[in-house]
Amino acid sequence: MSVTVLIGMQWGDEGKGKIVDLLSENNDIIARFQGGANAGHTVVVNGKKFVMHLLPSGILRKDKTCIIGSGVVVDPQALFAEIETLSKAGVSIGKNLVISPRAHCILPVHKAIDVANESKKSQKKIGTTGKGIGPAYSDKTQRLGIPMSYMREDNGEKLESAVNAMIEQKNSLLEHFYGGSVLDAEGVLKEVKIWAEKIAPHIGDTRTILLDGINEKKNILCEGAQGTMLDLDYGTYPFVTSSNTIAAGACIGLGIPPRSIDKIIGVFKAYATRVGEGPFPTELKDGIGGIIQNEGNEFGATTGRPRRCGWLDTVIVRYSAELNGVDEMVITKLDVLDKIKTINVCVAYRINGKKTDRITDDVSILDSVEPVYEEFDGWRSTTAGATRIDQLPENARRYMDFIEKKVGAKIGIISTGQDRNATIVLEKQ
Ligand code: GDP
Ligand code: IMO
Ligand code: MG
Numbered sequence: 558m559s560v561t562v563l564i565g566m567q568w569g570d571e572g573k574g575k576i577v578d579l580l581s582e583n584n585d586i587i588a589r590f591q592g593g594a595n596a597g598h599t600v601v602v603n604g605k606k607f608v609m610h611l612l613p614s615g616i617l618r619k620d621k622t623c624i625i626g627s628g629v630v631v632d633p634q635a636l637f638a639e640i641e642t643l644s645k646a647g648v649s650i651g652k653n654l655v656i657s658p659r660a661h662c663i664l665p666v667h668k669a670i671d672v673a674n675e676s677k678k679s680q681k682k683i684g685t686t687g688k689g690i691g692p693a694y695s696d697k698t699q700r701l702g703i704p705m706s707y708m709r710e711d712n713g714e715k716l717e718s719a720v721n722a723m724i725e726q727k728n729s730l731l732e733h734f735y736g737g738s739v740l741d742a743e744g745v746l747k748e749v750k751i752w753a754e755k756i757a758p759h760i761g762d763t764r765t766i767l768l769d770g771i772n773e774k775k776n777i778l779c780e781g782a783q784g785t786m787l788d789l790d791y792g793t794y795p796f797v798t799s800s801n802t803i804a805a806g807a808c809i810g811l812g813i814p815p816r817s818i819d820k821i822i823g824v825f826k827a828y829a830t831r832v833g834e835g836p837f838p839t840e841l842k843d844g845i846g847g848i849i850q851n852e853g854n855e856f857g858a859t860t861g862r863p864r865r866c867g868w869l870d871t872v873i874v875r876y877s878a879e880l881n882g883v884d885e886m887v888i889t890k891l892d893v894l895d896k897i898k899t900i901n902v903c904v905a906y907r908i909n910g911k912k913t914d915r916i917t918d919d920v921s922i923l924d925s926v927e928p929v930y931e932e933f934d935g936w937r938s939t940t941a942g943a944t945r946i947d948q949l950p951e952n953a954r955r956y957m958d959f960i961e962k963k964v965g966a967k968i969g970i971i972s973t974g975q976d977r978n979a980t981i982v983l984e985k986q
Contacts, residue, residue: 658706
């Protein structure tokens, strides 16, 4: 039995969904612990593509319990849309989906505020997904939020007073700043009550399910969203998301004890991408960035935005390995580099004339560092679809050995394509 936490080591979109789906085969429970529908986790099975936003990526497999934990912010509209899409594709979602009564609800007003904040001249543009994540977590922190437990029929009064208080607060802000209140609490409540009826059957005691699972020696996989560099506390603030994306977030977002975690898996891409604003030391603004973007199909799974592309930054991946306590790494999208003649890897930064290979607690240095690269001869042959390590060219293996040394953690899985099967699982040494 084991409890595994899987997280992204860069700026999200590392290919976590594909790996969670793969590992789900040997897990009984798969649980999301933070974030919301800002996530876009792609899984491709026999050429058929699925994108999970709120549902754990284990949902495609039969007989798995899928949990949306207390640390997640749930947009009911997004949830229903996702359930509908998957149901149409033949994926059944019923008792296998359990939502924590502590998870908070995203209302349309949160999405509207998110979008409005992004267009304010006085506020830094973050490049959010517009899914209402920041405003919903803010309301939770301000004790104005709507926990899922209020969606139960016997909590109707609580739901009503929470919706009224939230809308009153938003209206008073609107009145203060714009001279008029526009939100109609009654209308919002009516809509939320319709959602509540649909959601209530899924609300369950997720913490107890997990604790019983741990005691019954089941295998549990905790699925991180976003990536380490987008962590609210340890990422490139303010260009971050509004939750703790690192492995420690799994304990808070699921209510499981830190000592129950047996293994931490960190996923990284063979290069680097970032969506939205914020520092990105190895960003490629030239032709190679475009080639990687095309070859890797680097367009957001949630918003469709083009992802900024760059070389792999081992300073960042090492920081992630340390911060998360990564036991094993997964490298994805190795095949995307198949045609590249010379591959660069950032091994250190130069800042004010000094060289450093560590990120200190002041991540703001990332705004002004100059990356120091080591050059690698590309393999210029195909790794796409490889399922055995001996199918990989020598230069690709050298590239990965080098990364392991720089980061100080071992690679256990190599992903060579979108499909579930395009994967090399390495034997334990
Ligand atoms: P996530 O958010 O971490 O789950 O990652 P996304 O799904 O947003 O983005 C990863 C993209 O890369 C998806 O389109 C995946 O299907 C795709 N992908 C994952 N692994 C590989 C791989 O090894 N090779 C290639 N070419 N594509 C991959
Ligand atoms: P997955 O789970 C990549 C980014 C946004 C923006 C910042 C804040 O698919 O890896 P938010 O909407 O969360 O307030 O936006 O975080 N971001 C992601 N980038 N992958 C994600 O999720 C992301 N979720 C949020 O682009 O820069
Ligand atoms: Mg994604």
